Amino acid sequence: MDEIVNKLAGLGVAGLVLVGLVATSSYAGAVAITTSLAFLGGPFGMIGGAVALTLIAGVSSMIAKVGVETLAKAVVQKLKESGRSESSIIQEINNFPMITQGLRSQLREYVRLV
Numbered sequence: 001m002d003e004i005v006n007k008l009a010g011l012g013v014a015g016l017v018l019v020g021l022v023a024t025s026s027y028a029g030a031v032a033i034t035t036s037l038a039f040l041g042g043p044f045g046m047i048g049g050a051v052a053l054t055l056i057a058g059v060s061s062m063i064a065k066v067g068v069e070t071l072a073k074a075v076v077q078k079l080k081e082s083g084r085s086e087s088s089i090i091q092e093i094n095n096f097p098m099i100t101q102g103l104r105s106q107l108r109e110y111v112r113l114v
Helices: 002-011 013-024 030-066 068-081 086-095 101-113
Strands: none
Touching (some): 086 101
16 A cells, blocks of 8 residues: 555646546446546547646646746736736636635736736
8 A cells, every 4th residue: 555655646646636536436446547547538538548647747746846826927927918908817816716815916916016
C-alpha cells in the first residue's frame, strides 16, 4: 500500500483525479483504472485519459510554481489588453464562483490599476 501511495504522491493532482475516478467507479482493480482512464479520455479512450492526466499534472505544476494570484493577474492583464472594459472584467470576477473573497478584491483592485 505504501508503494502505491508513494507513486500517487509523485503524480500529485493527477493522481488525486485518478483516485477519485477509481473510487467512484463501480468496478474494482485493473478494470476500475481502465474504465476511469477511458471515462477521462472521452472519445479518445484510455490514451486520451492518460494524455488528460499528463495535462492536469502539467497545469497544476505550473500553477504551483507561479501561484494562483500571479496567474489570475496575468489573465486580467490579457483581458485588458484585448480591449475588454473594466466593468465587464470586474463583473466576470464577481461572478466567478471558485475564488475567495480576498483574491476577488485583489483582482478588482488590479483591474483598476492596470
